[in-house]
Amino acid sequence: MTTNQTIDTATGQAAPAELSTERVRSIFSTIAKKYERFNAVSSFGAYKRWLAGMMAQAPIARDDEVLDIAGGTGDVTFAVAKAKRPARILCTDLVPEMLEVARAHRADGEGGEVPIEFAVVDAQAIPYEDESFDCITMAYGIRNMPDRARALSEMHRVLRPGGSLVCLEFSTPPNAAWRGLYHFYLKHLIPFWGGLITGDREGFVYLGRSIKAFPDQEGLAALMRDAGFVDVTWKDYTGGIAAVHVARKG
Numbered sequence: 001m002t003t004n005q006t007i008d009t010a011t012g013q014a015a016p017a018e019l020s021t022e023r024v025r026s027i028f029s030t031i032a033k034k035y036e037r038f039n040a041v042s043s044f045g046a047y048k049r050w051l052a053g054m055m056a057q058a059p060i061a062r063d064d065e066v067l068d069i070a071g072g073t074g075d076v077t078f079a080v081a082k083a084k085r086p087a088r089i090l091c092t093d094l095v096p097e098m099l100e101v102a103r104a105h106r107a108d109g110e111g112g113e114v115p116i117e118f119a120v121v122d123a124q125a126i127p128y129e130d131e132s133f134d135c136i137t138m139a140y141g142i143r144n145m146p147d148r149a150r151a152l153s154e155m156h157r158v159l160r161p162g163g164s165l166v167c168l169e170f171s172t173p174p175n176a177a178w179r180g181l182y183h184f185y186l187k188h189l190i191p192f193w194g195g196l197i198t199g200d201r202e203g204f205v206y207l208g209r210s211i212k213a214f215p216d217q218e219g220l221a222a223l224m225r226d227a228g229f230v231d232v233t234w235k236d237y238t239g240g241i242a243a244v245h246v247a248r249k250g
């Protein structure tokens, strides 16, 4: 039994883990096939720049084994394959429907020659041995997890000493005016775009709420340090709408 407190990822308030887990399963299994189009439209293409920033910061060598957590439809996995050509990538996600889309991209040739495997994995209970991977990548994953402390400590456990966690996530713009504009966009326009493109407006009301309830840059860094990571740094993108944190296992 874990002593970690679980939260409702839409509010940050204490709540049973099942509440958030079932909501996330329901949202992502419903929108899986339309998820990529939504990303492209709603971020005006910025998500590609953020992914490129993530790749620029990721310390991945040619002989590394990489674990992609919350890999979804495979965007990060295929970007790592292209930019870094590591020895192996394991692309994992909680929701099989998201991985089905990733598998279809793989069948179309995405990822090239790099060995890539896919597996359904809940990041809060990673079914791999200690010290199995050199690098963990995770984009827009941790915000959706009701037991973030446990997820981060699981990631720390399966990393080899000296390995890194590279995490891309929505964050908090430090400038108040930019933050206000962004929060207006999240509350009013994201549900509109999301509803139009995927038919699941409620899923995108959740997206905005979960982003607002998520810790800021320093708050996420503190969670990483609490899980045992050291040398935690981050870089803001688009005025802090997104941030890439890099944390090392000592």
Ligand SMILES: C[S@@+](CC[C@H](N)C(=O)[O-])C[C@H]1O[C@@H](n2cnc3c(N)ncnc32)[C@H](O)[C@@H]1O
Binding pocket: 024, 028, 069, 070, 071, 072, 073, 074, 075, 076, 092, 093, 094, 095, 098, 121, 122, 123, 124, 138, 139, 140, 141, 144, 145
């Ligand atoms: C916004 S998507 C991001 C997908 C991908 N990383 C990308 O950049 O496009 C969030 C993903 O997190 C996954 N997820 C949510 N909770 C999870 C958990 N506890 N363990 C693993 N994956 C989870 C969802 O199924 C979903 O595919």
